[in-house]
Amino acid sequence: MNEPCFHKSLLKHSGFLNTVAQKFARTREDAEDLLQETFCKALIYQEKFKAGSDLGAWLYVIMRNIFINKYRRRRKFAEIIYAPADKQSSNHGISKSSHQDILSRNILIQIHKLPELFKVPFVLHLEGYKYAEIANMLNEPIGTIKSRIHFARQILKNVIERG
Template sequence: MNNSSFMDLLVENTPPLMVMARKFTRTKEDAEDLLQETLCKALAYQDNFKSTTNIGAWLYVIMRNIFINNYRRRKKTLELTVAQTKALQKEPLANTSYHPDISTKNILAQIQKLPCLLKKPFVLHLEGYKYTEIAWMLDLPVGTIKSRIHFAKQALKSVIKRS
């Protein structure tokens, strides 16, 4: 299928997709964002689309998966924030070694000092993206992404231990 006929199909299916996006998100702005992300992903995976496939169903599955992944990412971020808040509210234990010079700013500064090869996948991982999503975004194998994130964690641990 050529690019212009695929684009025509996308434009033709935009109104029903917008209806579904509104049902998922319940706000106009979020629905527009979800629709845009769906159309971008559809364009990125245009080669996987077969002309015998129902494009409406294909686009719906893409939208649903994006919505679910975004929901999981927000939930994970919220859980981390709640856990961090609870940890900050607790008094440090007497046996716990406490390093007052290790702060969030210090850790963020150390992340920024990481080599670009390690920093990009690590930051995306911190933002809640899955290894496969990061691999797709950076156009690298999943194993390479896992290794780079591991090496970034090791580098940060060694800096924190030296502090």
């Protein structure tokens, strides 16, 4: 399918995808972001679309996968931030939610204190980018990106354990 036809076909599915995005997302802004990211991925990978197959279904799968990946990353991030709080909150007389807020702020501060070499790929990973995407963005080998993210985690873990 040539590029102008592909673009027109994408636009024909925007109403359907907008409805799906509204059902997936919690807010209107999140739905708009999901829709935009779906269209961006579709444009990036348009050569993988097979002419004659169902474009709406293909776009739906892209959107669903983006949503699932973001959900998993949010859950993983929440586990990183809140897991230590569950162990400590009852021992100090501080409410669980207050302790989690303090811990979350402390972790964010520590993330921003990381050396740029580690901070940039780590933050991109937390935002939901895959290793390969980060490697492309930073023009680095994927192994280097994985190592830097690993070292960032280790640094943060050590800082949090020291309290």
